[in-house]
Amino acid sequence: MSENLLCVQNLTLSIENDENSYNVVNDVSFKINKGEIVGLVGESGCGKSTTALAVADLLPEHVKIVNGSIRFKDKNILSLSDDDARKIKGKEISMIFQQPLTALNPTVKIGRQISETLKLHCDKNKKEIKEITISLMRKVGLKSPEKVYNLYPFELSGGMRQRVMIAMAVICHPNLIIADEPTTALDLSIQKQVIKMLKDFRNEYNMSILFISHDLSIIKNICDRIMVMYCGEIVECGRSDEIFNNPMHEYTKALISCIPTFENRGKHLCGLKGNVPHRYDNTTKCVFASRCQCAGDICKSNSPNIISVSESHYYRCLKKGGDSKNE
Template sequence: MLLEINNLTVEFSSMQDKIVALQNVSLAINDGEIVGIVGESGSGKSVTALSILGLLEKNARIASGTIQYKGTNLLTLDKKGLQSLRGKEIGMVFQEPMTALHPTMRIGDQLAEVIHRHRNISYREAYQQAVLSLAEVRINDPELVARKFPFELSGGMRQRVVIALAMSSPPDLLIADEPTTALDVTIQNEILKLMQELAAKRGTSIMLITHDLGVVSQVCQRVVVMYAGEVVETGMTEEVLQHPRHPYTRALIGALPDLADPGQPLSAIPGDAPDLRNRPKGCAFASRCPHSLPICQEDHPVLELVSAASTTHYVSCWGRETG
C-alpha cells in the first residue's frame, strides 16, 4: 500500500466558529493505481490533498487520524521532513497552472531548478533534462518553450509544463487537483491521456481530484465519492458507476449526459449541502435525499460493504441493501 488515510478529521477555527471540514475520512491508494476523488465543491477533496502534503492553512487542525505513506505517518514529520517528500516523492498538479509557475522566471529555469534540487546533477545537466521533460509532455519545440515565460503560453501548454514539473523527480505519488477544469474538451482529453501514459511509464500512482465522474470513468481504476467532508461510497470505478448504492452518487451520475440513462432528463440535486459549522446528527445527505428514512435523521451511517458478496464496494447509507 503506497498511501493509506485512516479516520482523518480536520477542523478549521475562526474567532466565532469551528468548521469540521473532514470527518473520519479513510481511503487508500496502491502502487501504480489511479484513484479518483470525486464530489461537488466543499466536499473535502482539496482539504484531503493538502493534509497529505502538510499544506493546510494555519487555522486548520488535524483532530484525529493518520496518513500513512510507505509505512510512515506523515502527521509525525516535521516541516523539513515534509519538504523532503514534496516534489521528490509526492508531486502536485493544481487546477490553475499559473499558481504553480513563477511569473517572472523562464520555463526552462523553473524546471531546471526543481530537477537540480531533487537530483544529484549539475545545473547544466538539469536544464538539459528540463528540455527533455518538455518534449516528454509533447510540447513542440521544447527548446523555444524553455526560453518563454508562463504568460506567453496557452492554458493547455502551461498545464503540460506543470505536469512536466510535477513528474520531473519522478514522484511515486502524483496528486492532481482538478487538472483539466479550465481547459476545453479536446485539450482536457489530451492532458488526461498524457497523465495516464506518464504514470504507466514511470509507475506513478495518481490521486485525481475532480467534480466530474465522466473524467473518473475515463482514467481511474477506483473511485472515492465524498460529500460534506465524508467518504460516502468507494469501490472499483466500473462497479460504482454501474451499480451506485449511495443516493448522492446516483444524483451525480444522473446529472452527467455521458453517464445518465439514455432518454432520461438530466437531474439536479435539490437543496444545499449542510453547514459544516453545525453538522447534522444523522446522515449529512439526508435533507437532500429522496429516499431518506427516519433513521437517516437520527443516526450516522458507517462505511460498510454493500453486501456479503462484495469485497471492494463500500457505502455509507442506511438504505444500502435496497440500492
C-alpha cells in the first residue's frame, strides 16, 4: 500500500482587498504518495501556483485560507507554530520557483545561496558544507562548480540558474519538492535535462514531486499521476496513461488536442476558444461552461458531479451523469 505523504483536503483560498474578496482555489482535495510525481496542469490563471504556495506555506498576505487542511506526514501544517513551520520549510518541503532570476538574491553569491538551507537545518561545519555544495553543483550539471560557487546570479545563463534552483531544493534531501513551471523559458534540450535530473533525484532519494506546468507534453514525460485544474478546481484526475489514453473532461481533451505531435505535423492545431476568467464564480455552476462545446443550460446553473471512471480516475461533469465520489 502506498504511503500518503501529503493530503490536501477541501482547500479554499480567497484573494481579499479593500473592495471585496473572491475565491481563487475552491474546495480542492488531493493526495501525493511517497516517491510519487504528481502533475498539476492548466492554463495560466487557473490557481496552480497559488495552490503550491499554500502547500509550501508561502502565500502572500492578500491570499487567505478560507477552508480546508493541508496534512504533511499526518501533521496539519496550517496549525503549526512559526518555529515548527520553519523546521519543515526547506528541509522537508522545498520549492523550485518559476523564475530563477527573480527567486535568487542578486547580491549573494551562488555557493552561499545553495548552502544556506544546509546551514540552517544540518549540523555541518563550514568545510563540510562547502564540499557538499560543490559536489551537488557538479551533480546537477554545473561545469566548473568551484568557479560558479563564487559567481552572482546575473553571471549565469537561464539553464544554469535553474540548475542552481534545483540544487537549492534538493540539498537537504526533502520529502517533497514543489516544482513550479521549472522548464519555462528553457530550450528543449535543457528541458529534457531538467526533467531527467528531477527523475534521478526522485529515484535516488525517494522524493515526492508536485510538478506544475501548463504544458501537458512535459507533464506526460515525468508524472505518475496528473491533476487538471481550471478556475481553481480540479476538473479531472488520474494516472498519466488514463489521462492521455482516455481523457474524459472537455477541458482535458482540449489541452491534449493542442499538443503538437509527429502525426499531426503540418495540420492546424485546434485551439481552445476564450480565456480563463480573471475572476470566476465557481459556486453555482460548471466553471468550464462558458468555453465548453458540450455545455447545456444545466451546466450554467448547477455544480458538476464528480464521476468515477476507475479507482484512480475521476472527473467533474453534469451532462455525463455518474455517481458522486469523494477523494
